[in-house]
Amino acid sequence: MGIENFRFLFLNPQMGRIVRNTLSYNLIFLLLGTVVPIALAIVLSMLHSKKVQSVFQMSALLPHFLSWIVVSYFVFAFLSTERGIVNAFLLSVGLDPVNFYQQPGAWPVILIIVQLWKTAGYTMILYYSYLLSVDQELYDSAVVDGASLWQMIRYVILPLLGPMIIVLTLLNLGHILSTDFGLFYQVTRNSGSILATTETIDVFVYKALIDQSNFGYSAAASLIQNGIGAILLILANYGIKKIDPDRGII
Amino acid sequence: MRIGKKANLILSAGMMLLSAIGMIPVLLVIMVSFSSERSIARDGYRFFLDGSLPVSV
Numbered sequence: 001m002g003i004e005n006f007r008f009l010f011l012n013p014q015m016g017r018i019v020r021n022t023l024s025y026n027l028i029f030l031l032l033g034t035v036v037p038i039a040l041a042i043v044l045s046m047l048h049s050k051k052v053q054s055v056f057q058m059s060a061l062l063p064h065f066l067s068w069i070v071v072s073y074f075v076f077a078f079l080s081t082e083r084g085i086v087n088a089f090l091l092s093v094g095l096d097p098v099n100f101y102q103q104p105g106a107w108p109v110i111l112i113i114v115q116l117w118k119t120a121g122y123t124m125i126l127y128y129s130y131l132l133s134v135d136q137e138l139y140d141s142a143v144v145d146g147a148s149l150w151q152m153i154r155y156v157i158l159p160l161l162g163p164m165i166i167v168l169t170l171l172n173l174g175h176i177l178s179t180d181f182g183l184f185y186q187v188t189r190n191s192g193s194i195l196a197t198t199e200t201i202d203v204f205v206y207k208a209l210i211d212q213s214n215f216g217y218s219a220a221a222s223l224i225q226n227g228i229g230a231i232l233l234i235l236a237n238y239g240i241k242k243i244d245p246d247r248g249i250i
Numbered sequence: 251m252r253i254g255k256k257a258n259l260i261l262s263a264g265m266m267l268l269s270a271i272g273m274i275p276v277l278l279v280i281m282v283s284f285s286s287e288r289s290i291a292r293d294g295y296r297f298f299l300d301g302s303l304p305v306s307v
Contacts, residue, residue, distance in 0.1 A: 043261055043264075043265065044265070046257075046258070046261060047258060047261060047262055048253075048262075049258075051263060052262045052265055052266060055266065055269055056266070056268070056269050059268075059269035059270075059272045059273050060269070062272075062273070062276055062277070063275070065274065066276070066279070069296065070307055071275075073279070073282070074275045074278050074279050077278055077282065077295035078275075078278075078295070080294075080295065082294070083290065083291075083294035083295050084294070084295060085278075085294075085295050088294060110267075115271060117275070119300060142283045149253070190254075191277045206258045240295075
């Protein structure tokens, strides 16, 4: 058998598109999954009212506990052509309904919004709890020195969050070729018309496994995913340690 | 880190609005869980029927 399973993966004509989708989504998730939670955590830490903070924390964290099956159901409730809320609204304002499950161009935006909605709250809580542990005197001394809000964020808060950002980014880099199967298979309802923008390595391997019942393919794909993830993680960790020997996770 | 009263009011309102938007899908899931497939097939997924009533069971 030898490298037949790897040849199946690498020589498949769809593989370029699938790897591009996987990498593009993961890089966007990595970027937005860092910037948005940090921004939310900073804004949350500025608020005076504990009640508003609690309400926002709760509503942001709740999606984290919903399964992708439930999420796929309400995404369908929003986007369904015949019964969906979005199309009902479009019809009510005199526009034609859109068959979202036949529109590949719409799905990158939809998937990014859904992923952010589900995961940003949890990451925000991590950053927020880190910010709470910061000594208030640091902020006070920055104010005494005449720092503006932006300068305080740039020169006090972000450097304090640096270690946490590095750890979470490195951990995410380890999964750069892996995607959330639930997001890309369940939420898209496995619609064939939108595969051009929604098919990732995990979905492709699952389908290959179902169609051909060959466990060697999925094992080879997992090996590649984890191998490249591990190499990237080690390289990034090495680079960070070169810049600052006290940082890094390995 | 302290901000002014006006900025706090604007940010608080923004965060509450974001909370409300983020809770809409969860609300939909709760609502649908109390609905029947027949009522959904008849009325579709909507928060309010034409008579401004919640989805019927």
